[in-house]
Amino acid sequence: MKAAILCVGTELLFGQTVNTNATYISRQLQLLGFDVLYHHVVGDNPSRLERLIEICFEDCDLVITTGGLGPTEDDLTKEVIAKALGDELVYDEASLASMKKYFVETHRKMTENNLKQALFPSRGKVFKNAVGTAPGFVSEKDGKYIIALPGPPREMMTMFDNEVMPYLSERENAVLYYKIVRTYGIGESILETVLMPLIHGQTDPTIATYAKEGECSIRVTSKRETIDESKSAVEEMMVKIREIIGEHIYSEDDEEMAEVLVRELRERKLQLSSAESCTGGLFAGKITDVPGASNVYRRGYVTYSIESKVEDLGVDQAIIDKYSVVSSEVAKEMAIKALEKSGSDLAVSVTGIAGPSDEGDVPAGRIFMGMSWRDIDGRVKTTFKLMDSGRHDRRKNREYAVLAMIDMVRKNIQNCSKK
Amino acid sequence: MKAAILCVGTELLFGQTVNTNATYISRQLQLLGFDVLYHHVVGDNPSRLERLIEICFEDCDLVITTGGLGPTEDDLTKEVIAKALGDELVYDEASLASMKKYFVETHRKMTENNLKQALFPSRGKVFKNAVGTAPGFVSEKDGKYIIALPGPPREMMTMFDNEVMPYLSERENAVLYYKIVRTYGIGESILETVLMPLIHGQTDPTIATYAKEGECSIRVTSKRETIDESKSAVEEMMVKIREIIGEHIYSEDDEEMAEVLVRELRERKLQLSSAESCTGGLFAGKITDVPGASNVYRRGYVTYSIESKVEDLGVDQAIIDKYSVVSSEVAKEMAIKALEKSGSDLAVSVTGIAGPSDEGDVPAGRIFMGMSWRDIDGRVKTTFKLMDSGRHDRRKNREYAVLAMIDMVRKNIQNCSKK
Numbered sequence: 001m002k003a004a005i006l007c008v009g010t011e012l013l014f015g016q017t018v019n020t021n022a023t024y025i026s027r028q029l030q031l032l033g034f035d036v037l038y039h040h041v042v043g044d045n046p047s048r049l050e051r052l053i054e055i056c057f058e059d060c061d062l063v064i065t066t067g068g069l070g071p072t073e074d075d076l077t078k079e080v081i082a083k084a085l086g087d088e089l090v091y092d093e094a095s096l097a098s099m100k101k102y103f104v105e106t107h108r109k110m111t112e113n114n115l116k117q118a119l120f121p122s123r124g125k126v127f128k129n130a131v132g133t134a135p136g137f138v139s140e141k142d143g144k145y146i147i148a149l150p151g152p153p154r155e156m157m158t159m160f161d162n163e164v165m166p167y168l169s170e171r172e173n174a175v176l177y178y179k180i181v182r183t184y185g186i187g188e189s190i191l192e193t194v195l196m197p198l199i200h201g202q203t204d205p206t207i208a209t210y211a212k213e214g215e216c217s218i219r220v221t222s223k224r225e226t227i228d229e230s231k232s233a234v235e236e237m238m239v240k241i242r243e244i245i246g247e248h249i250y251s252e253d254d255e256e257m258a259e260v261l262v263r264e265l266r267e268r269k270l271q272l273s274s275a276e277s278c279t280g281g282l283f284a285g286k287i288t289d290v291p292g293a294s295n296v297y298r299r300g301y302v303t304y305s306i307e308s309k310v311e312d313l314g315v316d317q318a319i320i321d322k323y324s325v326v327s328s329e330v331a332k333e334m335a336i337k338a339l340e341k342s343g344s345d346l347a348v349s350v351t352g353i354a355g356p357s358d359e360g361d362v363p364a365g366r367i368f369m370g371m372s373w374r375d376i377d378g379r380v381k382t383t384f385k386l387m388d389s390g391r392h393d394r395r396k397n398r399e400y401a402v403l404a405m406i407d408m409v410r411k412n413i414q415n416c417s418k419k
Numbered sequence: 420m421k422a423a424i425l426c427v428g429t430e431l432l433f434g435q436t437v438n439t440n441a442t443y444i445s446r447q448l449q450l451l452g453f454d455v456l457y458h459h460v461v462g463d464n465p466s467r468l469e470r471l472i473e474i475c476f477e478d479c480d481l482v483i484t485t486g487g488l489g490p491t492e493d494d495l496t497k498e499v500i501a502k503a504l505g506d507e508l509v510y511d512e513a514s515l516a517s518m519k520k521y522f523v524e525t526h527r528k529m530t531e532n533n534l535k536q537a538l539f540p541s542r543g544k545v546f547k548n549a550v551g552t553a554p555g556f557v558s559e560k561d562g563k564y565i566i567a568l569p570g571p572p573r574e575m576m577t578m579f580d581n582e583v584m585p586y587l588s589e590r591e592n593a594v595l596y597y598k599i600v601r602t603y604g605i606g607e608s609i610l611e612t613v614l615m616p617l618i619h620g621q622t623d624p625t626i627a628t629y630a631k632e633g634e635c636s637i638r639v640t641s642k643r644e645t646i647d648e649s650k651s652a653v654e655e656m657m658v659k660i661r662e663i664i665g666e667h668i669y670s671e672d673d674e675e676m677a678e679v680l681v682r683e684l685r686e687r688k689l690q691l692s693s694a695e696s697c698t699g700g701l702f703a704g705k706i707t708d709v710p711g712a713s714n715v716y717r718r719g720y721v722t723y724s725i726e727s728k729v730e731d732l733g734v735d736q737a738i739i740d741k742y743s744v745v746s747s748e749v750a751k752e753m754a755i756k757a758l759e760k761s762g763s764d765l766a767v768s769v770t771g772i773a774g775p776s777d778e779g780d781v782p783a784g785r786i787f788m789g790m791s792w793r794d795i796d797g798r799v800k801t802t803f804k805l806m807d808s809g810r811h812d813r814r815k816n817r818e819y820a821v822l823a824m825i826d827m828v829r830k831n832i833q834n835c836s837k838k
Contacts (some may be wrong), residue, residue, distance in 0.1 A: 018437055039459070288699025304707060
């Protein structure tokens with residue numbers, strides 16, 4: 001079934017409130033196997049609202065509205081829906097009784113306009129509001145449904161979960177399943193190019209790619225009669241995707257790369273430390289974002305200046321003088337010293353120019369990452385990586401360097417032995 | 420003028436992403452004096468997109484789209500807009516050249532589909548993308564405008580502020596001027612309450628408050644015939660605002676608190692270092708986000724574990740044993756040791772439970788911040804601050820602690836002497 005979400009509320013059009021209702025309902029409808037074709041937002045204007053309902057019904061079988069169910073004069077959703085369905089509003093006795101009871105219990109005076117909240121289209125079913133006063137409802141005409149929900153997110157979500165979910169589940173016979181695959185080290189356009197044979201002419205499962213900061217995600221979605229059929233359709237497609245870009249996949253469960261690294265370190269009982277120059281603590285910050293990071297990350301050094309690389313870490317000034325501070329040699333030396341000093345099993349380092357300006361003849365975006373660990377015989381090993389982004393964007397250079405550091409550790413982790 | 424916002428993106432319809440773009444654009448259009456009548460969201464479907472453009476133009480003079488400007492096959496916004504305006508797409512030589520330059524500079528391979536990003540409707544004006552690859556544009560037909568912006572929020576916002584604001588302002592007869600005032604340490608509802616006498620019945624200038632992560636902003640806007648008139652109206656209002664909440668204002672120029680702190684440290688030629696436990700490098704990361712931070716921040720310690728507090732900083736184990744690691748005493752001791760060890764003029768520290776879980780009898784969100792500096796006679800001084808948030812939200816606890824640390828340093832800075 002195809003669906004549209006129609007939110008009524010001037011506070012959305014003024015930009016005072018973010019439309020989290022549409023996001024929530026979309027997610028829930030997806031789980032139920034609906035295709036959501038539209039979100040619309042409109043103010044307290046009956047003719048625009050009516051027009052949008054008409055437009056929704058050109059493509060969709062289900063329209064879910066939020067907002068405009070309250071007692072005040074500009075709450076017009078019910079009137080407009082009744083008109084659009086060629087119906088009229090009548091009092092629902094049960095709602096009227098429970099509303100009167102509510103006002104008595106809360107020692108509040110019921111005003112005339114509160115009565116409005118017990119009016120509903122004559123054909124349909126009332127949904128109880130467990131956490132507020134305005135009930136919702138569903139109404140139907142010629143196989144098209146409108147479900148009207150209150151605007152306050154908590155009332156809307158509670159009603160959706162308690163009343164709408166069971167109502168709609170009964171009416172669907174396809175089940176959706178999807179996987180979000182996260183990749184690193186491959187751009188969106190290249191990703192799409194190599195996956196094109198799978199994407200092209202796709203019907204089910206579908207494949208969509210999304211660019212994120214410094215990485216790309218792929219969503220593989222199937223909608224079949226049973227959850228098992230959907231799952232195995234996605235799994236079959238995953239086999240093909242892994243064949244093509246397997247080396248770039250770091251999670252098939254929509255995890256952050258830092259989460260994956262912390263888990264892998266925990267599994268191997270390895271401890272990591274870091275020595276950061278241009279990222280200035282962001283790597284440590286990213287790793288310690290993950291709950292439970294204290295099991296694998298015990299300490300780090302923000303060696304932003306040359307003297308701190310020498311004094312705090314013990315990097316040999318002669319190496320800096322010989323190769324310059326932005327060099328693979330210094331990056332590796334920083335990692336070795338961090339390994340020694342911290343007593344951890346592996347250490348990662350970074351030195352470079354974040355920008356926005358070049359520094360002397362070193363361009364912004366030239367960043368060396370170093371890593372140091374012990375092999376199975378206890379020998380200290382190192383590697384390095386150069387990111388020469390050419391970018392003058394300080395934020396991106398720093399964030400992308402952190403991702404590159406995490407990726408470097410992740411890819412070398414199987415070579416690391418416990419101290 | 421009446422406007423509609425039309426966002427293209429399946430990730431919105433899937434409920435993966437909240438539509439913050441529509442909120443941002445609504446707010447900005449309001450400042451410019453536009454009435455926003457609709458938000459629409461549609462997927463990568465050309466016929467639905469075209470239909471919505473038609474519908475928008477029934478009521479509106481301006482349609483702003485976001486998304487679908489990228490290089491991949493499902494990025495169709497430009498094609499559809501050209502068709503809707505009876506126009507065709509042609510290559511923009513300047514965009515083509517700058518794109519080629521970007522790919523050379525960033526050492527990336529330009530694929531065939533990237534060329535698409537240099538195609539634009541033949542009638543119109545290209546908007547530069549300062550922080551990404553896909554430019555935007557405005558195109559016009561019979562007094563109706565379409566402005567197309569990229570989907571990633573940062574790119575969209577930057578383009579809106581740098582390109583769209585000036586473009587639309589020119590078309591209005593009034594000149595808009597606004598100030599964004601940033602405050603810390605006062606909640607949005609209290610802020611609104613104390614400013615209510617100024618907000619109530621406002622016509623020009625207008626005052627709007629916005630809650631951000633851990634802080635609040637106030638936007639004061641005036642739109643008069645000349646820029647001088649708008650400016651002095653805003654300035655007059657600022658005098659009143661400063662009288663009421665002056666102590667909470669840390670910037671009248673929409674700066675980050677870290678920016679303000681780095682500037683103040685530079686002006687006083689003071690050097691800062693840090694010793695972080697539960698924020699795990701985020702404070703250092705925040706300070707070094709600011710270009711030129713290397714003048715005031717030379718080094719820091721991520722002392723995530725107890726042994727690193729003792730071994731790397733030199734905190735006395737006895738103090739930890741006596742007061743426990745999450746205590747004002749340990750926070751102050753960490754700051755004193757960081758001051759000694761780093762040779763800087765002031766040092767800040769943090770120790771606490773970020774969450775999500777409590778640890779033993781210490782609740783998540785209990786975080787002590789310490790600070791150490793030398794007074795005019797060279798005596799070492801300390802102070803501390805407790806944030807007992809009661810929150811189990813790890814991210815918020817960490818980010819709010821970083822803000823509280825910056826605020827603590829900023830408020831004590833006038834007591835600090837150079838070593």
